[in-house]
Amino acid sequence: MLPRTIALSGLMLFAADGIAQKRYPDALPPAESAKTFQLREEFGIEAFVTEPDVLSPVxxxxxxSGNAFVVEMGDYPYDARPGHFKGRxxxxxxxxxxxxxxxxxVFADGLPSxxxxxxxxxxLLVCAAPDILLLHDTDGDFxxxxxxxxxxGFFARNSEAQITSMRYGVDNWIYANNNGQAGMITSPLMPDVPPVNVAGGSFRFRLDKKLFEAESxxxxxxxxxxxxxxxxxxQNTLHIQQTPIAWRYLHRHNYLPSFRSDVNISDHELEMFQKSATPYWRQQRSDRRQAKYDSLKTGFTEYARDHFTGASGxxxxxxxxxxxxFQGNIxxxxxxxxxxHRDIISSSNNSPVFTASRDNGEKDREFLAATDPWFRPANLTSGPDGYLYIVDMYRQHIETPVSIPEDLKKDMDFANGEQYGRIWRIFPKESSKRPVLLPDLRAKTSAELVALLEHPNQWWRLNAQRILVEKHAPGAAPRFKSVEKQEESVLPDLIRMTGHADPRARIHAIYTLEAxxxxxxxxxxxxxxxxxxxxxxxxxxxxxxYPEFLPEIIRLTNDASTQVACQAALSVGQFNSKESLAALAAVAEKRSEDASWRLAVLSSDTGSSPEMMQxxxxxxxxFNATTPGKLKLVEDFGxxxxxxxxxxxxxxLLDLLNTSAAFSDPQWTVAALTGLSKGVKKSANKKEAEKAVSKNLRKLENHSSDAIRRQVSELKKALDIH
Structure with a gap:
């Protein structure tokens, strides 16, 4: 349905000749807004649903069953007020x-952000900070x-920085973003589980196994x-990032030097190709900021347009x-x-970090760009029909008010547009539109669900897996118990699926069996x-x-796939044995130039043990060459x-510095002592230095290298040795 009227909201300004001009354009009806879309020629776009049937969607x-559930953020951009929550x-x-x-x-309302x-x-699980809720319709009235x-326990201020983006993973974990916000998370369903601190990361959970963990x-x-x-x-200014190492590995011990797990994987930095005009307030704010940067001679550049500042979804x-x-793109x-914006993802031969690149046909354009400044693509999703859906919040202004100077926001109505909302569907032009197939996966037998694990659409595979897990996992919902008794065991079908020709079907079957x-x-x-x-x-x-698989895991540290090899190095660190120590040493010898590989080794107790450096x-x-990566590994080890x-x-470590020929080049010793000094200063285990430490330092104090002597002095200060 279309709205009967479109609000006139632009501020009226008067030029010198007395002719009224608008500072901010008015909203457009959906059909008119669609005419402003500049989309890849291979595709068409149509409205799936518009206001008043959906408002402020995110x-x-x-x-x-193919029903669409939409989150409406009516509170944006203000903090949700108790008693006046507008989330729906x-x-x-x-x-x-x-x-x-x-x-x-309206399935649910009165939700905070x-x-x-x-x-x-x-x-339906719902992120509504400070909570994650589970909603049920028990009487069928929608x-x-x-x-x-x-x-x-989640952070609940600033709606742009709260928990978002729940995703069901192929490994049966549900993942979500947390923007690194602080929070001690508890669950009324798991009162015996200690609170989990999610500060600095995101999180994942499995309700079937009552697990909750911080995630990188x-x-x-x-x-x-x-x-x-x-x-x-x-993240708003970095449109695509990755963390190649999971939190559970990075926090096996608490002694790693500071590191950033987020990696910007874009090879085209912040540049984008915008077709809409720059809003007045943004241009004014950018000009003021740039003037300040210039006066301070910072060298910073403030961009008002054509650079990612509101990346989302x-x-x-x-x-x-x-x-x-276009398949497998982000x-x-x-x-x-x-x-x-569209990114093509590729892997590297040297690093577990992926690379996100523009398509050759989009080197100077975007997959979709609108001249309508109200078009706000806050999110996207892939549907059961195989098409791409764009969640358009359709607002006049998208920005946190505290980020805008007071004189500029006097004339801005940040709620203008809460009466609108659009969801668009993108489909390929060259083929006739697919007939709509309304799935009813919950009515299917387990055998039919197993067969769907080979479906070419990820939506069908993941949902079939999820429902199989819900039906057959220990502690399955009561309504599934009678169904399970009536059906033959699903195990033979799943085991056969682990040998399917499509590797995606194999991995879905494996994790369904795991659950x-x-x-x-x-x-x-x-x-x-x-x-x-x-x-x-x-x-x-x-x-x-399975300890018996350690030799196989060690073998895979040399796998042709960098992702497999790095995961194998991380997994080897879960074992404490001579074999795992030797394997991690081999990884350090071969892979130290990449930060992710260094973390894979040093994050484990085995890889950071005295025996490792020995x-x-x-x-x-x-030690055959003093490369930057190897020197960094020695410093971090120290x-x-x-x-x-x-x-x-x-x-x-000091014994090695004094006695091992491997440290004959002073650069190695300087790196180790530099790390030692920094680490001791951060140590929570303050204790009196042992006599052996003082003795070793006295030997190094007489070294011919000035750099070594300086680092010895720093270490003595850190250890409080006079």
């Missing part, structure tokens, strides 16, 4: 299968009548997960409706630039030698529970020894 998800969940239904929404229901939804069992707090990455609004579970997340396209060249909106208790060592062993790197990578993770020194291969400050850690 997230969209399709449930197992809208349920949209296509009852006749014509591909158009004909029923709209709702940002994200995800179907779970027969309900309105949630129960609300259960699943987790609580400080994503803001947008989380793209590819078919193998690699996470790519959005990064989404992996795993559908089957687009041409092959699409990201920019609400300030009124556009949708329902049907995964055994035989399947994991076969997966460790799978032809596809994605299957091998996950097999390594699953093999961590082994490297005895083998001498590591930092860990100093920060840990355990018995023999510092003594062992």
């Amino acid at each position: 997230d969209l998800v399709f449930d197992a 969940i809208r349920l949209l239904k296509d009852t006749d299968g014509d591909g158009k929404i004909d029923k709209s229901y 709702a940002t994200s939804v995800l179907p779970y069992r027969d309900g 309105k949630a009548d129960t609300r259960e707090v699943v987790f609580t 990455g400080s994503g803001q609004f947008g989380l793209a997960m590819d078919e193998w579970g690699h996470r790519f997340y959005t 990064g989404t992996f396209y795993g559908g089957n409706g687009f041409p092959q060249a 699409f990201t909106g920019d609400v300030a630039g009124n556009l949708v 329902i208790g049907g995964l055994d060592a035989t399947i994991i062993q076969r997966a460790l030698s799978d032809a596809h790197a994605g299957v091998r990578e996950h097999a390594v993770i699953l093999a961590e529970k 082994l490297l020194a005895s083998r001498r291969t590591f 930092y860990i020894a100093g920060a840990r400050n355990a018995r023999n850690d510092i003594t062992s």
Whole structure:
């Protein structure tokens, strides 16, 4: 349905000739707004639903029956006020299968700053800081009548910095962004579980196993997960980032030097190609900031346009409706630039970090750009039909008011547009539009769901897996118990699927078996030698529970796939043995020039133990050249020894510096002493230095290298040795 009127909202200014001019343009009806879209020629775009059936939308998800659930952020951009919460969940239904929404229901309202939804069992998980809620409609009236707090304690101020972007992963974990905000998270469902601190990262959880963990990455609004579970997340000025190492590895001990787990993987930096005019307030603010930077001679450049400042909603396209060249791409909106950007993801031979690049046909343009400045692509999703959906918040202004000078925002109505909202559907032009197929996955038998694990559309595979897990996992919902008894065991079908020709079907089957208790060592062993790197990578993770697979994991540290090899190095660090020590030493010798590989080694107790440096020194291969990466590894190793400050850690390293021929080049000794000094200063284990330490330092004090003597002096100060 279309609105009867469009509000006139632009501020009227008067030029010198007395003719009125608008500072901010008015809103356009959906059909007129669509005419301003400049889209790749291969595609068409149409309205899926518009106001008043949807208002201020920021997230969209399709449930197992094809119903669309939309998050409406009516509070934006202000903090939600208790008693006046405007967050809503809208349920949209296509009852006749014509591909158009004909029923709209308010499924839930009065929510504080709702940002994200995800179907779970027969309900809906909702991010509504400070909580994650589970909503259920128990009487079939299309309105949630129960609300259960699943987790609580999340940061609840500034709607642009709250928890967002829940995604169901192929490994059965639900992942979400936290923007690195502080929070001690508890669950009323798990009262015996200690609070989890999520500061500095994001998080993941599994309700089937009652698990909640912090996760690496400080994503803001947008989380793209590819078919193998690699996470790519959005931050307003950095449109695509990745963290190659999971939190559980980076925090195996607390002594690593400071590091940033987020990696900007874009090879084209912040540049975008905007078609809309620069808003008056933004140009004025940028001019003022630039004048200040220039006066201070900072060298900074403030951009008013054509650079990402409102990146949002990064989404992996795993559908089957687009041409092959667009499959596996990541699409990201920019609400300030009124556009949708596309990245092609590629891997490297040297680093586990991926690279995001522009397509050759988009070197000087975007996948979609609008001249309508109200077009606000806050989020995207891939639907069961294989097409791409754009969630258009459609607002006059998108910005945190505190970021705008007072004199400029006097004439700005930040709520203008809360009466609008559009969701657009993008489809390829060259083929006839697909007939709408309304899925009803919950009515399918387990055998039919297993068959869907080979579906070419990621939406079908993930939802089939999720429902299989909900039906057959220990503690399944009561309504599934009778169904499970009537059906034959699903295990034979799943085990056969682990040998399917499509590696995506194989990994879905493996993790479905993992969740329902049907995964055994035989399947994991076969997966460790799978032809596809994605299957091998996950097999390594699953093999961590089986000590007998350590030789296989060690073998895979030399895998042709960098992602597999790095994961194998991380997993080797879960074991404490001579074999794992030797394997990590080999990784250090071969891979130290990359920061991710250094972290893979040093984040484990084995890789940061005194025995590690002793082994490297005895083998001498590591010390055959003083490269920047190797020197950094030695410095970081020294930092860990100093920060840990355990018995023999510092003594062992100083012994090597004094006696090992491997440290004959002073650069190695300087690096180790530099790290030791920094680590000791940060150590929480303050203790009197052992006599052996003083003795070793006296030897180094007489070294011919000035740099070494200076670092010895620094270390003595840190250890309070006079």
